[in-house]
Amino acid sequence: MIDAVIIFCAGVIGYTYIGYPILLWLLNRLGVAGDTQTSFEDRWPSATLVIPVHNGETVLRQKLINCDALQYNGDLSILFVLDGCSDGSESVLREGIANELCRWPVSIYDSGTRVGKETALRQALGDVKTEVLVFSDADADFSPSTVAELVGPLANPKIGVCCGRETHVSAAGGGAGEGEGLFYRYENQIKKWQIPICSMTYVQGGVFSIKRELFPERIKPGCTQDGVIAFETVLAGQAVRFVPTAVSTEPYKITVGQDFARRVRTVCRAFFAVLCYSKLFFLPRTLWYGFHLMSHRVLRWFFIPLFVIMLAAAIVDVFNHPILWVLIAAQIGFVMLAVIGWFNESKGRRMKLPYFAYYFVILHTAAFIAVIKTFLGHRVVTWQPTETLPENG
Numbered sequence: 001m002i003d004a005v006i007i008f009c010a011g012v013i014g015y016t017y018i019g020y021p022i023l024l025w026l027l028n029r030l031g032v033a034g035d036t037q038t039s040f041e042d043r044w045p046s047a048t049l050v051i052p053v054h055n056g057e058t059v060l061r062q063k064l065i066n067c068d069a070l071q072y073n074g075d076l077s078i079l080f081v082l083d084g085c086s087d088g089s090e091s092v093l094r095e096g097i098a099n100e101l102c103r104w105p106v107s108i109y110d111s112g113t114r115v116g117k118e119t120a121l122r123q124a125l126g127d128v129k130t131e132v133l134v135f136s137d138a139d140a141d142f143s144p145s146t147v148a149e150l151v152g153p154l155a156n157p158k159i160g161v162c163c164g165r166e167t168h169v170s171a172a173g174g175g176a177g178e179g180e181g182l183f184y185r186y187e188n189q190i191k192k193w194q195i196p197i198c199s200m201t202y203v204q205g206g207v208f209s210i211k212r213e214l215f216p217e218r219i220k221p222g223c224t225q226d227g228v229i230a231f232e233t234v235l236a237g238q239a240v241r242f243v244p245t246a247v248s249t250e251p252y253k254i255t256v257g258q259d260f261a262r263r264v265r266t267v268c269r270a271f272f273a274v275l276c277y278s279k280l281f282f283l284p285r286t287l288w289y290g291f292h293l294m295s296h297r298v299l300r301w302f303f304i305p306l307f308v309i310m311l312a313a314a315i316v317d318v319f320n321h322p323i324l325w326v327l328i329a330a331q332i333g334f335v336m337l338a339v340i341g342w343f344n345e346s347k348g349r350r351m352k353l354p355y356f357a358y359y360f361v362i363l364h365t366a367a368f369i370a371v372i373k374t375f376l377g378h379r380v381v382t383w384q385p386t387e388t389l390p391e392n393g
Contacts, residue, residue, distance in 0.1 A: 002317040006327070009310035012299060020295040021186075024193035038155040044074030045131035047151055047209070049104075050124070052081045052117050056138040057088040064093070064101040066141045072148050077105045080138075081124040084114030118219045125215065133215055137206035140166075140250045149246035150209035160214045160238030161229060163200055164207035164246030182356050183363070190296065191242040198292045199240040202270065203229045207248035214238065220276055222379030224266070227273035231280060234289050256345060256359075260366050265380045267301060267370035272379065274298060304361075304368040307331065335361075 049070070051063065060080075067078050080093055090110060097106050109124035125133070132151050136142060150162045165188060194200060205226040214236060219228045230240050252259075274293070281290035311331045314324045334357055341358025344351055 002313045003321075005313045006310055006317070006324070009306040009313070010327075013303060013306055013310070016295065016299040016303070021190055021193070023295075024190060024197060027197050028193050040074075040152065040155045044072070044148075045151065045154070046075040046129075047072065047077075047132040047134055047147065048128050048130040049076065049078045049134045049136060049147060050081060050121065050128075051079065051136050051138055052083060052121060053085060053089055053138045054083045054114075054117075055085050055087045055089060057085075057092045059139040060089060060092045061096055061101065062141075063138055064096040064106070067104060067106075068102040069144050070104070070142060070147050071144045072151070074151075075130070076147065077107065077130065078102060079124065079128065080106070080108050081120050082108065082110040083117055083120040084111055116221075118225050121225075122218070128212070131212055132209055133212055134209045135205065135207070136248065137250060140206050140248045142207070143247045143249075146207065146246045146248060147209075149243050150207070153241055153243060154209060154211060158239055159241050160233040160236065161200075161203060161208060161210045161240040162243050162246070163204045163240060164248055165242075165244045166204050166207055167247060167249050168252045169249060182352070183359065188244065192244060194292065194296075195242055199234050199289055200230060200242055201289075201293045201296045202226050203240060204248075206250065207246060211238075222269060223273040223276055224269035227270050228277070231273070231277040234280070234286055237285075256362060260362055263363060263366035264370045264373070267367045268374050268378060268380045270297070271301060271371050271374045275374070300364070301367040301371050303364040307364075 049067065053060065056063075070076065082089055090108060093106070093108055096102065109120075111120040111123060115123070132154060134147050134150055146164060150164055153159050153162050168184075191200060202224075203226045205224075208229075210229060210233070214229075214233055216228055216232050219225055233240050274297070280286045280293060283290075311328065314327045314331070318324045318328065337354050337357035338361040339358075341351070341354035341356070344354060345358060
């Protein structure tokens with residue numbers, strides 16, 4: 001029985017982080033067909049760049065300047081959606097508009113009171129009639145071609161959503177974003193391998209485009225928009241595509257503790273969205289997508305308990321199978337590497353491999369806590385930008 005437990009836990013972990021990427025690589029090598037290349041040619045659709053804001057007065061002037069540099073061959077307008085801002089966000093925007101910091105038409109929607117990101121967006125988008133919606137964060141810089149890169153693939157009638165590549169930078173050379181480097185490269189490679197094979201299993205909320213008619217009219221409170229949009233698009237018979245050339249750059253000014261709290265909130269919303277759309281795993285037409293959703297997202301959220309169970313089972317059974325000392329040593333070695341990463345971080349030092357182990361443990365511990373909180377009925381409804389997070393999250 002103990003042997004079966006060890007094999008099961010090791011198999012799930014190995015498949016999630018090694019087996020699934022290898023499967024994607026093999027499918028790519030076998031030449032699985034991708035999307036047919038199409039083009040809007042001379043008639044590009046009208047688009048609205050939508051930017052949700054909560055207390056963003058320190059970044060909005062730069063955002064207007066960044067929007068001014070955007071290149072697009074069709075009609076483009078900019079919409080700032082203020083969600084219960086209590087600072088000078090609206091004043092900064094109106095001053096920037098008056099000073100013509102952005103050459104594209106700019107409008108402002110103010111929800112008045114704090115209603116949450118998704119609710120504020122739904123209210124603001126009621127009167128938007130453009131054919132395509134593009135989303136960005138207030139503190140993010142788009143490369144000049146990002147809007148065009150995100151909209152271009154939508155010429156294919158089988159593609160409903162395009163998601164770009166988000167990069168994180170730290171002006172001080174530290175912060176949680178720097179530690180994500182190895183994991184982000186790993187993630188981006190998986191998403192590239194998914195392009196000809198399946199839809200993305202989630203949407204990168206700060207850099208994506210969507211056909212206006214596909215934007216969901218309602219998102220259940222507690223669900224993440226990033227998940228629901230991907231799920232609804234697949235259920236509508238269209239695909240979500242990764243566009244790595246569409247780049248959004250965001251600063252990371254938060255501590256690892258703040259990043260941990262942010263990830264707990266994020267996974268709470270993502271896991272609840274999966275629970276609300278569990279039919280994806282059972283409908284015949286979405287079984288293939290459900291397989292990738294389980295492989296790429298859901299299994300990761302259970303890494304920590306599987307890791308602990310496997311270690312405990314190996315320790316119990318080590319006298320019957322001395323070879324398990326290798327497994328125990330590997331697990332303990334990884335934990336010790338994470339402890340070294342934590343110690344170095346607390347002293348303001350950083351070594352890549354220990355920090356990666358430390359960040360990996362933090363990432364998956366946050367995910368497991370989020371899963372438990374979701375099962376216990378906890379729901380996250382309002383949205384907090386990372387730059388305004390308190391130290392304790």
